[in-house]
Amino acid sequence: FPVALTAQFTGMASLTAVYWQSGVSEVFLTVWFCCGLIQIWLSLRYVRLFWRDANREANIRKWIRRWTALAVSAGDILGGGGAPISLITVATIVAVTFASWPVYSCWLPSLSAFTLCSLTPVIVAGAVQFGVSQTLIALIILVTTVFILYSGRKLNEMVVNSIITAAQNERLVERLRIEIARAEKARRQTEEESERRSKFFAAANHDIRQPLQAMGIYIDILGRRATPQTVPVVKQLALSISAISTLVEQVLTVTRMEFGQMELHPEHVSVRELLEELAEECRPIAEKKGLRLRVSAPPVTILTDVTMVKRALKNLVSNA
Numbered sequence: 001f002p003v004a005l006t007a008q009f010t011g012m013a014s015l016t017a018v019y020w021q022s023g024v025s026e027v028f029l030t031v032w033f034c035c036g037l038i039q040i041w042l043s044l045r046y047v048r049l050f051w052r053d054a055n056r057e058a059n060i061r062k063w064i065r066r067w068t069a070l071a072v073s074a075g076d077i078l079g080g081g082g083a084p085i086s087l088i089t090v091a092t093i094v095a096v097t098f099a100s101w102p103v104y105s106c107w108l109p110s111l112s113a114f115t116l117c118s119l120t121p122v123i124v125a126g127a128v129q130f131g132v133s134q135t136l137i138a139l140i141i142l143v144t145t146v147f148i149l150y151s152g153r154k155l156n157e158m159v160v161n162s163i164i165t166a167a168q169n170e171r172l173v174e175r176l177r178i179e180i181a182r183a184e185k186a187r188r189q190t191e192e193e194s195e196r197r198s199k200f201f202a203a204a205n206h207d208i209r210q211p212l213q214a215m216g217i218y219i220d221i222l223g224r225r226a227t228p229q230t231v232p233v234v235k236q237l238a239l240s241i242s243a244i245s246t247l248v249e250q251v252l253t254v255t256r257m258e259f260g261q262m263e264l265h266p267e268h269v270s271v272r273e274l275l276e277e278l279a280e281e282c283r284p285i286a287e288k289k290g291l292r293l294r295v296s297a298p299p300v301t302i303l304t305d306v307t308m309v310k311r312a313l314k315n316l317v318s319n320a
Helices: 002-019 026-052 060-080 087-104 108-127 132-224 231-258 271-288 306-319
Strands: 266-270 301-305
Touching: 002 026, 002 060, 002 087, 026 060, 060 087, 060 108, 087 108, 087 132, 108 132, 132 231, 266 271, 271 306, 301 306
Parallel strands: none
Antiparallel strands: 266 301
């Protein structure tokens, strides 16, 4: 906008200086130049008031009407200076129009009003003189007018598309910000829930193991004092306590694995020794069921957590 206003002021000052002593009415030139200054002052005031308006988006129609009125007045004033048709006049008015049309392209009605109001008087003045050169000038200005209107329309499309794209990007960024906030909230809730579960199972681990250990001690004492009649009962109790302990340990192990709190202690162990030890534990159970448990293992060593792999294999063998 400053470029357009500067071009308008420069053009009016140039035409006034050129025609001041050329036979053109000095009163007309003075009034015309003052009208141009008033229009420039109103344009500057428009810009200042526009940016001061906190509700300019809600009042956009009012500002558009004022903008269009300014464009019409600028075109009329600039076109009024083309009364004394000459090459200098045409060049000056066309130059000012070329410098001003990009700013008016943001609103096509203002561009059309400014361009037609500024160039039409020059076209008409050149055409009515019925001279070859004047008619040629009028034709050139007409082509220039069409070019300005076409170019302004294309520029307007680019501006509108850029505004729409920017608005869409802002909405996408806002949606992304909302989704990130939701994800962060869900993550915090999951972490809090995980921490609560971890504390619960830690307390459960302590509270459940303690009575199981006490029961194991009591059963051990009963086993030492058992009579032939109570030995089967004591053995059955010991098996039940062992099963409960194994089940509790498995539940706690799965819980620790789920929350990433499982501590592994890898070490080198012989596969054959591991399986033979496992077979010694499971062979009595197999014999009671009339089954035969055999071990066939290669003489290799693996790096693993002995407790975890032994527990997995024991579950597999027990199920078999």
